[in-house]
Amino acid sequence: MTKSQLFEQILQKQSYLCVGLDTDIQKIPKHLLQAKDPIFEFNKQIIDATHQYAVSYKPNIAFYEAFGAKGWESLQKTLEYIPKECFTIADAKRGDIGNTSGLYARAxxxxQSSGLNFDSVTVAPYMGEDSVKPFLEFADKWVILLAFTSNAGSKDFQxxxxxxxxxxxxxxLTKSQDWGSSEQLMYVVGATKAAMLQKIRSIVPEHFLLVPGVGAQGGSLEEVSKFGMNKQCGLLVNSSRAIIYASSGEDFAEKAAQEAKKVQEEMKVYLNAYL
Amino acid sequence: MTKSQLFEQILQKQSYLCVGLDTDIQKIPKHLLQAKDPIFEFNKQIIDATHQYAVSYKPNIAFYEAFGAKGWESLQKTLEYIPKECFTIADAKRGDIGNTSGLYARAxxxxQSSGLNFDSVTVAPYMGEDSVKPFLEFADKWVILLAFTSNAGSKDFQxxxxxxxxxxxxxxLTKSQDWGSSEQLMYVVGATKAAMLQKIRSIVPEHFLLVPGVGAQGGSLEEVSKFGMNKQCGLLVNSSRAIIYASSGEDFAEKAAQEAKKVQEEMKVYLNAYL
Structure with a gap:
């Protein structure tokens, strides 16, 4: 997907919501456990219920990989089920020496190789340029590079x-701009404070930012939108648990839709105010 | 596997060789492509041919993941085939926020969850303590943390x-020592120069180091051994391509055995000289 196609979706849906599919077998409603593939069944109903409010879906790869080959199949079915207009993110935090990153890119x-065809993948920067570049060689695919993450450990090195x-x-943020343009590179920015967002926007004015940590992890959507938005929106704001686990009962999909709608309506206001 | 069990293996085999299973379908001998699972078939024959010279095997996860669920099955079969006395490394370079790293640890x-039971996994440090700790909660399992890698991009940030x-x-190296002891934490150190190894050993005298970059990637085994070895050896030296692709013909396993034996014999000399 290109940057302008993504922006078009954002305008159409009046939303920059990304729904995180951190689908945990221990947290999904009990009645789904009888399904042949409970994880896929859960995702399917979540996607059906939320796709009119969301422009992006982000399966968290660990939640699938924890089940080995079987989990990989659930992931593949989930990805195939996501409507084609939505921007898909493999939240995988990969990164290795050049030829190995090339294989992760294929994954x-x-x-044809792996059965997966994501629009983007999250990549860790520690190993530097040659660990990131192989992902950038695929046309209309994106790297979402970890810059500042939302966890406590971000203080250890970042x-x-x-x-x-x-x-x-x-x-x-500075160095990686030489590796790819804002048409193929986004950043994970777990910042929800004005000062931090302003600092980041001064370094990367054009790039899309993937912002976790709004919703269950706290963080104000208004502040993120006010200080993070650029002329092409430039934001994908992720919410996982607050949406997908809005209810643990049989009404989980309905409640997820209500939560997603609530966020989308708030986003509509900010798009009108700050775009 | 415990540290003393690993050291015992090293003494018994007079080797600290790790064979990297970077098994590339495009590089394996053509006659194997007719097998039901060519990647597993290749690995099986490599393991049979080299296990008397190697104390460790390191499947590079990208090479399996590139084939999706099918690749994951090849990985599982490979891991099950590795003799139990060998130290197994999932070279995966994972790392995410706490609950997600917990799921990678399960993977x-x-x-019981994933079908895999590695002794260790390589982890990227960028996201800090809470991204590493969940891997350390498994008894007798190891984190091998990226410290200084052997690729050109190591200069970008490391x-x-x-x-x-x-x-x-x-x-x-300094901060992570608070997270786990030398009984559960190793480091990836792509250093082959004396000065760098001495500097690293001054910070982590007791820890095992996983050293890539000897063999096809250049680097002197003697220098690594002389300046990297500690009283419990403290080294696992990886060789991938130089061993597993020693021949592209039907004699690939035989040639791999010859290469592994050559390295092991050199290691025996250094164990006598520097231990």
Whole structure:
């Protein structure tokens, strides 16, 4: 998917919501456990219920990989079920030396090889340029590079000060812009505070940011939208648990739709205010 | 596997060789392509031919994941085939927020969940402590944390200078020692130069180091052994391509055995000299 196709979707749905499919067999409603593939069955109903409010879906690969080959099949069925107009993200946090990253790229982008055809994959920056570049060689596919994550451990290394007066995550944002354009590179930015978002936008004004940590993980959607939005929206805001586990009963899909709709309606307001 | 069990194996085989199973369908001998599962068939013959010279096997997960569910099955069969006395490494470079890393840990350590039961997994440090800790909660399982990798991109971030006068990889080595002991934590160290190895050993004297980059990627085994070895050996030296692709013909297993034997004999000399 191209950047302008993504922006068009955002305008059409008046939403920049990404629904995180962190589908946990221990958390899905009990009545689904009788299905042949409970994880896929859950995802299917979540997607049916939310796709009019969401522009993107983000399966968290660990939740599938934990079940080995069987989990990989649930993932494949889920991806095939997501409507084609939605931007799909393999939240995989991969990254390895060049030839190995090339194979991870095939795993997520090359349907003929792996059965999967995601629009994008999240990538960890620690191993540098040659670990990221192979993912950028696929046309209309995206790397979403970890810059500043929303977990407590982001303080261990990402915010350390370098002798060039940048923090490590700023160096990641700066250096990686040489590797790919804003048409193929996004950033994971777990920031929900104005000052941090302004700092990040000063380094990467054009790029899309994938923002986790709104919803169950806290964080204000208004602040993110006000300080993170650019002229092509430039935001995908993820919500996982607050939507997919809105109810643990048989009404889970209905409740997920209500939550997604609530977020979408808020986003519509911010699109009108800040775009 | 415990540290003392690993050391015992090293003494018994007089080897600290890890064979990297970077099994590429495009590189394996043509006559194997008729097998039901060519990747497993190749690995099986490589393992048969080399296990008396190697203490460890390291499947590179990307090479399996590139084939989706089918690749995952080849991986599972390969892992089951590796002799139980060998230390197994899932070279996966994973790492995510806590609950997600917990699921990656299940993917590689929890046979009941995923079908896989590796001794260890390689983990990327960028997301910090809570992305690493869930892997350390499994008894007798190991995290092999990326510290200094052997690729060109290691210069992009790993060797940047921090205001505390350390380079980033040194900070990773220093800080992570609070997360787990040398009985459960190893480091990926792509260093083959004396000065670098001495610096690393001054920070982590007790830990095992997994050293790639000897063999096809260059690097001197003697230098690594002389400056990297500690009292319990403390080294696993990986060779992938130089062994598994020693021949592209029907004699590939025989030639792999010859290469592995050559490395093992050299290692025997260094164990006598430097242990």
């Amino acid at each position: 997520f982008f090359d349907e 915010t350390l000060s370098l002798t060039n007066e940048k923090q490590l995550f700023e160096e990641v | 590689f350590f929890d046979e 060797t940047l200078s921090l205001t505390n006068e350390k380079q980033l990889f040194e900070e990773v």
